[in-house]
Amino acid sequence: MTQVDLSIDRITRSRRNRFTSVRLDRLVEYRDKSEWVEAAQNSDAARFVPLWHSRSLLAVSDKGQVAVYLKPGELERLDAIQSPTLLGTDGKRYFFAVSINDNQREEVLARHPEAHFIDLRRASMDMDAKHAGVLAYAKALHYWQHRHIFCGVCGSPNRLLSSGHKLVCSNEECARQSFPRIDPAIIVLVTHQDACLLGRNANWPPKHFSTLAGFVEPGESLEDAVVREVFEEASIRLNKIRYVSSQPWPFPASSMCGFYAEAENRDCAVSDELEEVRWFTVDQLEAAVMGDSVRLSPPVSIAFRLLADWYHKRSGKDLEQLVKQARHLKHR
Numbered sequence: 359m360t361q362v363d364l365s366i367d368r369i370t371r372s373r374r375n376r377f378t379s380v381r382l383d384r385l386v387e388y389r390d391k392s393e394w395v396e397a398a399q400n401s402d403a404a405r406f407v408p409l410w411h412s413r414s415l416l417a418v419s420d421k422g423q424v425a426v427y428l429k430p431g432e433l434e435r436l437d438a439i440q441s442p443t444l445l446g447t448d449g450k451r452y453f454f455a456v457s458i459n460d461n462q463r464e465e466v467l468a469r470h471p472e473a474h475f476i477d478l479r480r481a482s483m484d485m486d487a488k489h490a491g492v493l494a495y496a497k498a499l500h501y502w503q504h505r506h507i508f509c510g511v512c513g514s515p516n517r518l519l520s521s522g523h524k525l526v527c528s529n530e531e532c533a534r535q536s537f538p539r540i541d542p543a544i545i546v547l548v549t550h551q552d553a554c555l556l557g558r559n560a561n562w563p564p565k566h567f568s569t570l571a572g573f574v575e576p577g578e579s580l581e582d583a584v585v586r587e588v589f590e591e592a593s594i595r596l597n598k599i600r601y602v603s604s605q606p607w608p609f610p611a612s613s614m615c616g617f618y619a620e621a622e623n624r625d626c627a628v629s630d631e632l633e634e635v636r637w638f639t640v641d642q643l644e645a646a647v648m649g650d651s652v653r654l655s656p657p658v659s660i661a662f663r664l665l666a667d668w669y670h671k672r673s674g675k676d677l678e679q680l681v682k683q684a685r686h687l688k689h690r
């Protein structure tokens with residue numbers, strides 16, 4: 359049976375997941391103090407995370423992809439930018455998110471010729487974990503703000519308040535408030551004795567296998583969602599479920615809650631959602647990865663993390679290293 363390393367607590371385990379930005383003080387108590395926010399915005403310590411069509415600004419350096427932040431002077435030159443969203447502070451800088459339109463994008467790129475606007479999911483494989491977290495946080499808020507431009511009750515335009523963290527309907531008779539929303543999803547590595555289960559969705563790229571996952575439904579606990587999804591996708595009944603860690607996943611708006619679950623037995627069957635489910639022992643997983651018959655989710659995903667921890671526990675080896683070796687072999 360899979361044993362999670364209980365010598366580290368869940369906060370430590372979650373912090374190993376990409377996009378966790380818990381170390382940023384979110385300054386919640388300052389969001390409604392407009393004078394304080396304005397002073398922070400105009401101080402030398404202000405850094406602005408630009409987002410253009412949900413894409414983040416990054417530049418390639420010898421350390422991989424690095425986040426490019428704008429400084430207060432640069433922002434002043436960008437005409438009519440909406441008021442920035444306060445993200446928080448790392449103790450040295452104040453981080454804000456700003457939305458950039460097509461004209462402003464040209465201006466930003468002219469000033470930062472080394473940079474480009476890119477999908478964070480792609481870029482994050484090769485970037486510093488702390489800054490990946492800041493960009494993910496900014497992207498999540500940007501997505502929410504841009505999809506709630508109008509009130510869901512009366513259809514009037516919404517106004518952005520609390521430094522970007524609250525929307526209020528501009529129709530005074532309605533005045534409905536709304537707050538950033540995330541969609542909880544469960545992701546689970548199912549194990550039975552010395553094997554783990556991976557599945558393949560027909561829409562995925564060829565050979566791609568991953569842990570089972572699905573959205574939590576209204577009126578359902580996280581654990582019930584694990585039981586339901588595993589049965590729906592693979593017709594497997596579970597004995598034990600253990601929460602492991604979580605990961606913000608702003609593609610576009612999820613919170614991934616990671617679990618290990620133990621199957622009653624290895625009987626399984628595919629459903630409409632998956633075209634294949636397969637049990638892998640450590641040896642079978644190694645052979646499949648090295649032989650390029652199975653490709654795994656990227657190491658930044660909690661799907662990979664759950665599998666890598668299981669693999670390490672059983673073999674003492676590093677799954678990321680194995681994937682690198684396989685890639686090297688393929689390109690030789």
Ligand SMILES: [Zn+2]
Nearest residue numbers: 509512527532
């Ligand atoms: Zn309204």
